[in-house]
Amino acid sequence: MKKIYKRSFVRNDKKNILLFGYKKHTEQAEKELAISADSKPHMRWHPFRNEWITYSPGRKNRTAFPSKKYCPLCPSKKIQYPTEIPFKKFEIAVFPNRWASFNFHKKNFKLKKIRTKISKGSSEVIIYSDKHNETIADMSIERLELLVYTWIDRYRELLKVKDIKYVMPFENRGKECGVTLHHPHGQIYAYPFIPPVIQNEEKIFNKKNYLGEIMQELDKKYWVYKNDDMIAAVPPFARYSYEVWIIPRKKVAGPWNFNDKQIKSYARSLKKVVKGYDLFLGKKCPYIMGLHAAPQLNNNKFHFHTEFYPPLRSKNRPKILAGSESMAGTFVMDVVPEDSARILRKFMR
Ligand SMILES: [Zn+2]
Numbered sequence: 001m002k003k004i005y006k007r008s009f010v011r012n013d014k015k016n017i018l019l020f021g022y023k024k025h026t027e028q029a030e031k032e033l034a035i036s037a038d039s040k041p042h043m044r045w046h047p048f049r050n051e052w053i054t055y056s057p058g059r060k061n062r063t064a065f066p067s068k069k070y071c072p073l074c075p076s077k078k079i080q081y082p083t084e085i086p087f088k089k090f091e092i093a094v095f096p097n098r099w100a101s102f103n104f105h106k107k108n109f110k111l112k113k114i115r116t117k118i119s120k121g122s123s124e125v126i127i128y129s130d131k132h133n134e135t136i137a138d139m140s141i142e143r144l145e146l147l148v149y150t151w152i153d154r155y156r157e158l159l160k161v162k163d164i165k166y167v168m169p170f171e172n173r174g175k176e177c178g179v180t181l182h183h184p185h186g187q188i189y190a191y192p193f194i195p196p197v198i199q200n201e202e203k204i205f206n207k208k209n210y211l212g213e214i215m216q217e218l219d220k221k222y223w224v225y226k227n228d229d230m231i232a233a234v235p236p237f238a239r240y241s242y243e244v245w246i247i248p249r250k251k252v253a254g255p256w257n258f259n260d261k262q263i264k265s266y267a268r269s270l271k272k273v274v275k276g277y278d279l280f281l282g283k284k285c286p287y288i289m290g291l292h293a294a295p296q297l298n299n300n301k302f303h304f305h306t307e308f309y310p311p312l313r314s315k316n317r318p319k320i321l322a323g324s325e326s327m328a329g330t331f332v333m334d335v336v337p338e339d340s341a342r343i344l345r346k347f348m349r
Helices: 057-061 141-158 196-207 210-222 260-281 323-328 337-348
Strands: 005-010 016-021 042-046 051-055 092-096 116-118 122-127 166-173 185-191 223-226 230-233 244-248 287-292 305-309 312-314
Touching (some): 196 287, 210 230, 223 337, 230 260
Antiparallel strands (some): 005 016, 166 185, 230 244, 287 305
C-alpha cells in the first residue's frame, strides 16, 4: 500500500479540515471563509413510523453564492472569493458541514407531548478531487483507492466518539437528487442512533448471511460487473429499475476490513458502475449512493455492501416515490431485476 498522508488544518472556527493524499500537504493557507453561526439541529420522534426525524432549520439559509463561476468546493485559487478549502491544491478534503444535520451542541428544543433530543453526531463533506468536473466515472483507480482509505479513516475515527452509533458515507449525484453543487463530493453522516434501515439489516445478518446465500445467484443472473473480490449486481428484489449493489464476495463488516487488493477491486467496481450508468444514459446519471457497513468495527455478522439508487423508472422516465411508495412503503415496479441486469451488464462489464 502506498503511504497516505493526512493533514489536520485548524479552521478559523476551530474545526478541522482534513486533507488526505499520496503527497504530503504543506501549503500555507489562503484567506478563509467568514465564520458562520453553528447549526443546532434537534430530533423529534415520529411515533407512527417509529423513527427519528432531524430538524436543522438553519439549513434553509445556506449561502447563496455570489456568481455561477464561484464553486465553494474548488480550491481557493484565482477566484476572488475564499472557498471551503483555503489552498491552491489538494487531493481529497473532508470538512464539517457548516449547515450540519447532526452536530455536537447543548441546546435541546422542548415541546409538549413530543419527544425531542439533540441531534448529536456530525455531518462531514468529502471532496473527491480539486478538479471541478471530475466524477467517480473519470477518476483514476489510485484516486478512488484514496477515497476508500479516507472513508476507512472516518469510520475508525468517528465510531470511537461517544454518542456516535452509526457512520454512513453517501453521495447524491445530479440535480434530480437535489444536488446544488456540482463539484464531485459526498457526505458522511455520523448518527446518534442506528438508522432504521440499518437496524433491520443488522437484525437479518444476525440471523443469517442472506447476501452470502444468494451470492451464486447474483454471480449467474444478476451481476453487471464482477472481479476476483466483488460482484456488482441488480438485487433480485430491487426497488429501482436500475438499482445496483456492490457486494464483496467474502463477508466483511466494513471497508476497514478490506486488504489492499480488495480496496483496489472495490475502487474499480465503483468506477465501472458509475461509468456504466453514464454510458447507459448517455449523460451523467443521477443517483443516490450509500455505504452500508456494520454499526461496530468489530462486528462479524454484517456483510458490507454499497447501494446505488438511480431515480429512474426507465431510461427516459424519472421514478417518483408516489402514492404507494410514499404512503404505504410499498414499491411498485414495472421491470424485473433479471432484465435490468442484462441491460446494464452491456455498459458496466
Ligand atoms: Zn468546483
